[in-house]
Amino acid sequence: MEQSTKITTRPAICCACSQQCGLLVHLNGEVITRITGDKSHPSSGGFICPKGAHAHELHYAADRVHVPLKRKGRRGGGEWEEISWEQALDEIADKITQLVESDGAETIAHSIGTLHGADWGIGERFMNLFGSPNTVGQDKICYGPTAIGETLTYGFGPSSFTYPVPGKTRCIVIWGMRPSASSPLLWRQMLRARAAGAKLIVIDPEFTKEARKADHWLQLNVGTDVALALGFMHTIINETLYDVAVARESVGFDALAERVQSYPLERVSEICGLPGSKIADLARLIATTGPTIFSAGNGLCQSGNMAVQNGRTIACLVALTGNLNREGGHTLGGPPRDMINNGTAMAVDALSPAQRAKRLGAADYPFIGAGYDAVDAAMSRRWYGQKHLLSWIATAHEPTMWQAIETGEPYPIKALILQYHNPVGASANVNRVADALKNERLELLVAHDLFINASSRLADYVLPAAHWLERPFFSYGYGYMAFVGDYLETQHAPLQPEFEHRSDYDLWRDLGQRLGQSDQWPETATQFWQSLIEPADLDFSELTKHTGPVFGTEVQHPERKVEASQVAYGTPSGQIEFSSSLLDDWGLDPLPYFAQPAIFEHAADFPLVLTTGGRMLHGFHQNAQQMPWFRQKYPDPEVRLHPETAATYGIDDGAWIQIETPVGSVRQLVRLTTALAPGTVQADRWWYPEHEHELEDPYRVAATNINCCTTDAPGDCDPVIGGWLLRGVPCRVTPIVSEGID
Ligand code: SF4
Structure with a gap:
């Protein structure tokens, strides 16, 4: 059939990262010729980054998987048979049914990527x-x-999504974050606020682009953020710079005041590698400048045992300095009252309590286990009875799943469905992950993805995924969750799915229909989303005619007001809790504290500190790393060192070196930089393919993948939620003689 050559433009919302920029997709017939920013979009105003501008190149990439593939021969052998979706889903459903009969439904696991x-x-x-x-x-x-x-501090309401308000926000603290790369729209707003007079403080071990713009840069030691926050609170409390009304009306202020006495500036200075006077000066600035926002990045979430403590101490700072529910400071969001929220839409209540108790990780991490119910009950009192607002964080624990595959403990996991997830590239301690995926005890491995990658090449079935340009769009908040409370945006798919590509929704609907869920899945994702907004009298298609999110209707906004029937904060006490009653109930320290992860017991043999995976504007995690435009800019995985560190170990700029931790070792290409302190080693995340000379085996992961060196050992994981340690691992480096990675 002859292709139409009609030139058209269609609106789209970019899903190449979480910023949700408005785009215009330019087509010749049904072929995308280019993508530009949509100037009429109220959030992004025409902004587009390289990931959005090149999105169609990823969609049209030559190595996309277009049809369902079934493994022939040995696992990982690379031989595939093309089959129909019907055959693939029938066979997968049959195998699942057989495994459930022998091992129970919990033997089926599903792992989602980015x-x-x-x-x-x-x-x-x-x-x-x-x-x-x-x-x-x-x-x-x-x-x-x-x-x-x-949540532990002031109940649900992700105040960390707050954007600064130019002219109102007087101080911005960027903490462990590179918004210029990870959140360009937030960064743009920060620059506007700064131009309107806000002070900018950057807390980061690296002299980042943000640090270059800052009034103050605190180059703390990797992984010591909690100690710094406690040092700030030491000054703020001892000099009575805190919000007295907040202290009076909260739970545990006196206990916190006592706790921070254990963190005098001399001690904090030693832990963080910062002058005590500078810590005190910045504490005074934060407490007295006026409305302040703290933007905490995922650098803090990847700090293993300190991950939740990072969130806790910054939340305490937000509250203590009177910046919660303050114009120009942080605002508590909440779910739209009349719409069906994400947790409810995910049918959380359909899972029986007995099955939920079996969730992998529930026995070790309270928020994955029974603690979730207490959090949910507390939040529900604040948000007019809505349930399961944080269910998306109470998922199973990935390291425990690898253990269950390999050992059968606490029970066997015999089937795993990976969706847009390459754990052999992205998880901690990936050699162990690869062993688990190769293990014969895992009887069924399915991958739904755009490409074959290091994980999906081990699969029994690879199912072709639709690119986001082939899917409709729906969001009621950041990351598509119903928790911001003033946001709703919809859009039709710019393209219909090509070849045999299927969206996530279509995959799960079709599998569900084969496994007794026929009445639970409307025919299309659009119909499903319509059912979520119908209670608020909203219409998906009508909303697509509106450019940008819908703000400010009565439907979205009443959650800002606290009614007589509600408590002010979604904690068990209904108050801000500097001493967390939930942590206390779980047998954990209810007050903020600093501790190093267990792996530091090896610090004598590994005297440097490794941090990994800083964000780049050109890439979103592993997406697009194989694309020519990305590889042209970043041909090799690089490790950055201070010249003094390099000199100590006889390492030259541009050399390949060995990076070793107690977990494993890999090689990367050295770049010397004074942006890092001596002693810090900053390595790129997984590179795919690993090196242009290695194309004969593009899926190998052991040569340069820094996640061979990161850790998911229990003593390094967060005690509340189980997050693993990607930043702040003791390491050593050695020069290697030969060029390249082998
Ligand atoms: S910042 Fe870039 S990748 Fe993210 S939504 Fe905007 S255009 Fe897309």
Whole structure:
């Protein structure tokens, strides 16, 4: 059939990261010729970054998987048979049925990777309806610890999503975050606020682009953020710079005041590697300048044992300095009252309490286990009875899943469905992950993805995923969750799915229909989303005619007001809790504290400190790393060292070196920089393919993947939520003689 050559433009909302920029997709017939920013979009105003501008190149990439593939021969052998979706889903459903009969529904696990379309996460609905508690998410290292830290302190309401208000916000603290790369729209707003007079403080071990713009940069030692926050509070409390009304009306202020006495500036100075006078000066600035926002990044969420403590101490600072519910400071969000929220949409209540108790990690991490109910009950009192607002963070624990596959403890996991997730690249201690995926005890491995990658090449079935340009869009908040409270945006798919590509929704609907869920899945994702907003008398298609999110209607806004029937904060006491009653109930320290992860017992042999995976504007996690435009800019995985460190070990700029931790070792290419302190080693995340000379085996992961060196050992994981340690691992470096990675 002859292709139409009609030139058209269609609106789209970008899902290449979580910023949700408005885009214009330019087409010749049904072929995208280019993508530009949509100037009429109220949030992004025409902004587009390289990921959005090149999105169609990823969609049209030559190595996309276009049809369902079934493994031939040995696992990982690379031989595939093309089959129909019907055959693939029938066979997968049959195998699942057989495994459930022998081992129970909990033997089926599903692991989700990064954001990749508005129906990201819908598999959790299938799993709850099916009866398995083992949906595994990346929430443990991506925003989850921040949300939990806030929730324990002042109840649900992710105040860390607050944007500064130019002219009102007087101080911005960027903490462990590179918004210029990870959140460009937030960064743009920060620059506007700064131009309107706000002070900018950057807390980061690296002299980042943000630090270059800052009034003050605090170059703390990697992984010592909690100690710094306690040092700030020491000055703020001892000099009575805190909000007296907040202290009076909260729970545990006196206990906190006593606790911070254990963190005098001399001690904090030694831990953080910062002058005590500078810590005190910045504490005074934060407490007295006026409305302040604290923007905490995922660097803090990937701090293993300190991840939730990072969220907790910053939440305490927000409250203590009177910046909660303050114009120009932080505002508590909340779910839209009349719409069906994300947790409810994911059918959380369909999973029986007995099955939920079996969730992997529930026995070790309270928020994954019984503690979730206490948090949920407390939040529900604040948000007019809405349930399951944080269910997306109470997912199963990935390291425990690898253990269950390999050892059968606490029970066997025999089937795993990976969705847009490459754990062999992205998880901690990836050699162990690869062993688990190769293990014969795992009887069924399915991957739904755009590409074959290091994990999906081990699968029994690879199912072709639709790119976000082939999916409709729906969001009621950041990351598509219903918790911001003033946000709703919809859009039709710019393209219909090509070849055999299917969206997440379509996959789970079709699998669900084969496994007894026929009445639970409307035919399309759009119909499903319509059912969520129908109670608020909203219409998906009508909303697509509106450019940008809908703000300010009575439907979205009443949650800002606290009614007589509600408590002020979604904590058990209904108050701000500097001493957390929930942590106390769980047998954990109710007050903020600093501790190093267990792996530091090896520090004598590994005298440097490794941090990994800083964000780049050109890439969103592993997405697009194989694309020519990305590889041209970043041809090799790089490790950055201070020249003094390099000189100590006889290392030259541009050399390949060995990076070693107690967990493993890899090689990367050295770049010398004074942006880092001596002693800090900052390594890129997984590179795919690993090196241009290695194309004959593009899926190998052991040569340069820094996650061979990161840790998910229990003593390094967060005690509340179980997040693993990607930042702040003791390491050593040695020069290697040969060029390249082998
Ligand atoms: S910042 Fe870039 S990748 Fe993220 S939504 Fe905007 S255009 Fe897309």
